[in-house]
Amino acid sequence: MNKQRSIYENFLEIVDKEPELTVYPDDIDDSITYSEGKAKKVLVNSYERNPHARKKCIEHYGLNCQVCDFNFEDKFGELGRNFIHVHHIVDISTIGNKYSVDPITDLVPVCPNCHAMLHKKKPAYSVEELKKIKKLF
Ligand SMILES: [Zn+2]
Ligand SMILES: [Zn+2]
DSSP: OHHHHHHHHHHHHHHHTSGGGOOOTTOOOTTOOOOHHHHTTOOOOHHHHOHHHHHHHHHHHOSSOTTTOOOHHHHHGGGGTTOOEEEEOSOGGGOOTTOOOOTTTTEEEEOHHHHHHHTTSSSOOOHHHHHHHHHTO
């Protein structure tokens, strides 16, 4: 758990270098306890926190990153089990209060690296766009 947390803290540190990218409204990995300072930077809302929606999304897509196919359990064993970010495809700022999340069309599991790349522009790149960019290299 501590290791997982330090990996995540490192990730947040990298993100910190690009202030416009520090808000990840759809990071809904609820296994992470944010330190107080970091928590202020992470906006979440009820449906993103919804463990049921996350579970449904992962049941459908599995735990592999949908951009690069990375699987945390393959690389980190027990430590990586069930670890994946869930990206919210719809830009939160464009939707109203009555929106209800569809775990399959609105959420997608991605690794933290690809997640950061998706948020390189606003609104975020689509998974397909990022896959195309990645193929060029
Ligand atoms: Zn990835
Ligand atoms: Zn995201």
